Amino acid sequence: xxxxxxxxxxxxxxxxxxxxxxxxxxxxxxxxxxxxxxxxxxxxxxxxxxxxxxxxxxxxxxxxxxxxxxxxxxxxxxxxxxxxxxxxxxxxxxxxxxxxxxxxxxxxxxxxxxxxxxxxxxxxxxxxxxxxxxxxxxxxxxxxxxxxxxxxxxxxxxxxxxxxxxxxxxxxxxxxxxxxxxxxxxxxxxxxxxxxxxxxxxxxxxxxxxxxxxxxxxxxxxxxxxxxxxxxxxxxxxxxxxxxxxxxxxxxxxxxxxxxxxxxxxxxxxxxxxxxxxxxxxxxxxxxxxxxxxxxxxxxxxxxxxxxxxxxxxxxxxxxxxxxxxxxxxxxxxxxxxxxxxxxxxxxxxxxxxxxxxxxxxxxxxxxxxxxxxxxxxxxxxxxxxxxxxxxxxxxxxxxxxxxxxxxxxxxxxxxxxxxxxxxxxxxxxxxxxxxxxxxxxxxxxxxxxxxxxxxxxxxxxxxxxx
Amino acid sequence: xxxxxxxxxxxxxxxxxxxxxxxxxxxxxxxxxxxxxxxxxxxxxxxxxxxxxxxxxxxxxxxxxx
Numbered sequence: 001x002x003x004x005x006x007x008x009x010x011x012x013x014x015x016x017x018x019x020x021x022x023x024x025x026x027x028x029x030x031x032x033x034x035x036x037x038x039x040x041x042x043x044x045x046x047x048x049x050x051x052x053x054x055x056x057x058x059x060x061x062x063x064x065x066x067x068x069x070x071x072x073x074x075x076x077x078x079x080x081x082x083x084x085x086x087x088x089x090x091x092x093x094x095x096x097x098x099x100x101x102x103x104x105x106x107x108x109x110x111x112x113x114x115x116x117x118x119x120x121x122x123x124x125x126x127x128x129x130x131x132x133x134x135x136x137x138x139x140x141x142x143x144x145x146x147x148x149x150x151x152x153x154x155x156x157x158x159x160x161x162x163x164x165x166x167x168x169x170x171x172x173x174x175x176x177x178x179x180x181x182x183x184x185x186x187x188x189x190x191x192x193x194x195x196x197x198x199x200x201x202x203x204x205x206x207x208x209x210x211x212x213x214x215x216x217x218x219x220x221x222x223x224x225x226x227x228x229x230x231x232x233x234x235x236x237x238x239x240x241x242x243x244x245x246x247x248x249x250x251x252x253x254x255x256x257x258x259x260x261x262x263x264x265x266x267x268x269x270x271x272x273x274x275x276x277x278x279x280x281x282x283x284x285x286x287x288x289x290x291x292x293x294x295x296x297x298x299x300x301x302x303x304x305x306x307x308x309x310x311x312x313x314x315x316x317x318x319x320x321x322x323x324x325x326x327x328x329x330x331x332x333x334x335x336x337x338x339x340x341x342x343x344x345x346x347x348x349x350x351x352x353x354x355x356x357x358x359x360x361x362x363x364x365x366x367x368x369x370x371x372x373x374x375x376x377x378x379x380x381x382x383x384x385x386x387x388x389x390x391x392x393x394x395x396x397x398x399x400x401x402x403x404x405x406x407x408x409x410x411x412x413x414x415x416x417x418x419x420x421x422x423x424x425x426x427x428x429x430x431x432x433x434x435x436x437x438x439x440x441x442x443x444x445x446x447x448x449x450x451x452x453x454x455x456x457x458x459x460x461x462x463x464x465x466x467x
Numbered sequence: 468x469x470x471x472x473x474x475x476x477x478x479x480x481x482x483x484x485x486x487x488x489x490x491x492x493x494x495x496x497x498x499x500x501x502x503x504x505x506x507x508x509x510x511x512x513x514x515x516x517x518x519x520x521x522x523x524x525x526x527x528x529x530x531x532x533x
Contacts, residue, residue: 115518115525117486132532160486 008373015366016387022355023394029239030401036242037234037299037409056182057085058255059164061155063148064090067169068098072106074169077209079134083178087136089158090169093151094123094144103139108132116140120153120266128158148251149267149274156258156266164258170306171252172201172211177302181255184296191294192260192282195241195249196302197233199412200226204304211304216418221314224429225307227422231402234299238405241297245348247283249295251275253303260285260293271331273324280332283344290340299405301412315440322444325357360441367435392430399426470500478510481519489519493526 060078064071071090078088092100103109114128123145131137142154152166163185165178174180177196184191203217217223240246249256254275261278264285271277279295286293308314329352336353338345370387373379403422406412413419477499480492496502496510507527514520 113521113524113528115486115489115521117518130532135532 005378008369008376008378011369012373012379015362015369018362019366019391022359023398025351025355026235026398027394027401030235030398030405031239032242033235033238033299033405034401034408036238037405040299041409053084054186055084055179056163056185057087057161058083058178058182059155059159059161059258060086060088061152061159061164061166062088062090062169063093063151063155064095064099064169065093065144065148065151066095066097066099068095068102070170071099071102073209075103075107075137077172079137080175080210081173081178082175085161086178087138087160088134089138089140089155091140091142091151091155091158093142093148100139100141104129107134107137109137109139112138114138114158116158119157119262122150122154122157125154145269147267147269147274149269149271152274153266153269156261159258162258163255164261165253165255166251167254167303168252168305171198172206172209172304173253174211174300174302174304177253177300180298180300180302181253184294184298185255185257188294188296190292191296192257192286193246193249193279194255194296194298195237195246196253196255196298196300197237198229198250198252198303198305199301200229200307201304202307202309214412214414216413216421217307217309219309220425221311222307222309223421223425224433225314227399227402227426227429230406230422231399234405234409235398235402237297238299240343240348241295243343243347244294245343246295246297247280247344247348247352248276249279249297250303252305254279256282271324272320272327276324277328277331280328280335283341284332284335284338287335287338287341287345295344299409301410318437318440319444319447322357322360322441323448325352326445326448329353329357357445360438360445363435363438364442395430395434396427399429469498471502471506473499474506474510478514478519481514481522482516489522490526493522494530496523497526497530 062074062078067074075088075090090103092103109129109131112128112130114130116125116128123143125140125142127141129139129141138158140154140158142151145151145154155166156164163182165181167173181194181196184194200217200222201211202219202222203215204211205213205215216226237246237248251274256278260282264278264281266278267274268277268281282293282295308317329349335341335345336349341349370379370384374381374384400423403419403426407419413422474496477492477496481489481496483489483492497507507523511520511523514523
């Protein structure tokens with residue numbers, strides 16, 4: 001019995017250490033973010049004035065599968081982006097509905113004998129169409145490859161410009177998104193990828209695929225995700241990018257150096273999280289070749305995406321993210337502690353394994369052990385309560401720091417009641433929501449470890465903005 | 468400069484490994500002074516490189532768009 005007590009005490013100390021380390025890193029990242037953001041905001045308007053005539057041409061690659069209902073609106077919104085020189089490449093990934101017919105009709109597309117080069121292997125391309133109305137709009141019609149990766153690769157093959165954007169057909173881009181995202185590429189020519197802040201579109205007013213008014217969703221699940229996204233992008237990624245340790249560029253918004261991506265073999269079609277996988281492989285490739293490189297991140301809110309509003313869709317999404325994370329880290333494990341990989345391999349990679357991949361395991365186990373210890377009388381009620389309060393306080397501090405970052409910089413949410421609602425949610429999410437996420441992620445981790453094959457998980461999109 | 472005498476140089480560039488070089492070479496070929504459809508056909512027949520032939524089709528189709 002005494003040995004058990006000692007063991008339990010040791011485990012408790014272990015959990016406490018983990019917990020302190022986890023939050024210390026997150027807070028460290030948040031502080032780096034505050035410092036970076038100030039510098040970034042200071043140089044922002046000046047940079048845009050200086051660079052406005054030096055903008056690099058960008059290819060926008062947008063895969064579409066069965067999006068007949070929304071594709072015309074999405075394409076029109078893309079064509080309206082404020083940028084000097086860009087092309088739009090829609091990849092019709094063997095849609096079974098009228099996606100292609102809609103595009104042909106709405107944009108007067110005609111077949112065109114494009115000199116299409118296959119630099120990344122994909123499923124066969126059936127034809128290339130060019131718009132008579134918009135010279136910078138093309139459609140690549142290909143056989144279905146069963147993944148967004150395969151469609152994106154076909155678009156990358158067709159892309160003519162040195163950098164390309166890859167996103168979802170149903171995401172909404174800020175009209176100035178391209179102006180912002182090109183900045184890291186101009187400031188540092190060794191930039192190979194750049195991510196941007198993704199926000200939640202639910203509750204915003206959208207007309208014709210363009211954001212008209214920012215608002216907050218009424219749906220509580222979507223509202224929590226607003227805070228979650230703020231924390232992940234403004235706190236986490238901005239911090240990681242400062243030390244060139246960004247391992248993820250969101251699939252909803254990423255801009256890449258085309259030739260480097262081709263060299264890396266493009267997106268992997270069997271990766272669950274093809275967006276993270278590509279970025280990790282880019283790190284690996286550049287380290288192996290011994291080239292100087294940078295994976296950048298811009299904090300500007302550039303992309304707005306639809307958040308799931310019901311539990312089961314959210315669960316599918318989160319479990320897929322977790323499986324994608326597990327698969328990606330496992331496949332690319334060579335990057336971990338790789339010589340010359342600096343912050344990416346020595347800091348970010350181990351951090352992701354320890355604190356992103358395994359955190360649900362530790363969190364859930366920690367709570368269980370604490371509860372058991374309490375039940376066995378090894379822990380006083382006050383001790384247990386103190387632990388819970390500390391966990392809660394740190395969680396709240398992280399969320400509110402991101403809110404503060406957002407208020408200091410972009411001030412996206414215009415009204416005081418918006419901020420009040422977001423603050424309220426950052427308190428409430430600590431009671432139930434976070435624990436639920438941990439349990440789902442733990443479940444996904446278990447699934448992945450037991451090798452269960454699970455499909456992509458159909459996403460139920462609300463897309464109420466499309467009206 | 469810019470006359471048919473440049474045909475050989477431009478045709479060689481149409482076999483370059485960089486897409487943009489092939490593309491601009493193709494456009495230049497069409498614009499050479501004295502270039503006719505027949506002469507273009509003759510150039511095409513001589514092109515051994517499949518990418519160069521594809522590119523010639525591409526730039527001709529593009530030039531045909533008003």
